[in-house]
Amino acid sequence: MFKKRVAYIVDSDASYRRRFALALRHQGLETRAFSSDADLVEAASYLPAGCVLLAIRGPERSGLDTIRRLLAQRSDMPVIMMRVDPTIREAVQALRAGAVDCLPIPCPMAKVRLALDYAYEILPAKVAHQQFIGEAAALRAHLTSREEEVLKRIVGGMTNRQIALDLAIGVRTVEMHRGNIMQKLRMDNLVALIRFATLAGIAGSNEDAA
């Protein structure tokens, strides 16, 4: 069922960590164990995509920070928080911080598998999305600051004429910028442009909003 699926286990409890890793390997997963969440966060950018099983044994706040820092680096990795007797509040905070689920410690393997099955199901789409974000950031670097100003206004729904007025430049100049943007980004339509702006984190601007 699991093929070359990597699970990253984070747990400060050494004996539990070992037993859990062994149990997951019996399920056919590759495992890598970390004794602290700091170790995982430090290594995160070099790791192949996989699911993170993050046991939080200390105060919950540190766990939320770890989830956020991890996802800031690796939005492609599904994170499952694990905790002894998680309260509703703790679980909801973890989910709101971006975890896909919260499981109790100890947890029946059938339930761990159910959560992992879902996580591995969404992993390819998340990896692809992370890749798109990377590509969009690389393409964005080719734009001049003026072109980015024009792009923000295109995405914000302004016409060439409105953009020209807003930036106090000629309509022909806007058209030229628009052509250059399309060429640099290798795009030929507005929908693709809006999608690019979203991935690159470029917010649309509009004279009404300004």
Add this chain to the structure above:
Amino acid sequence: MTQSPLYRFGLAGWLYASRCALPSAWAQRAVDDIVAKSIPRNASLEVTGALLFTGSRFVQFLEGPAESVVAIRQNILADRRHHDIVTFLSGGRVERIFSNWSLAYAGPSLFVADKIENLFHNGVHNTSEVIDLLEQFVIIAEANKP
């Protein structure tokens, strides 16, 4: 809360769970549709509360003027997207828990799904836990708003 003509009917609440009658591929769109329609409708009826969707079950808590809650309840009972509607709490309320209506959570979490299943097994004893679950989602979402 301003005094409206509906106020004289008193405050009522309704907590129910139902099964989503749609295949999962369509469910997300159905949830989006329900949320888009419910926000203005509930606001105009002065109904507050929260909706939760686990992928197979809906859970919703509604509170507001009795007449409004009854009207929405009739709508939901006639809605073909819901199956097997089970009421867990219904009747007068002393005060509101929610200040508006929102989607608390829609997702695959087993933690959330388990809490909802508990509602079916333990019934009325678990209603406060489920309302707490809805409330926590709403509180934390509010706190995270920029």
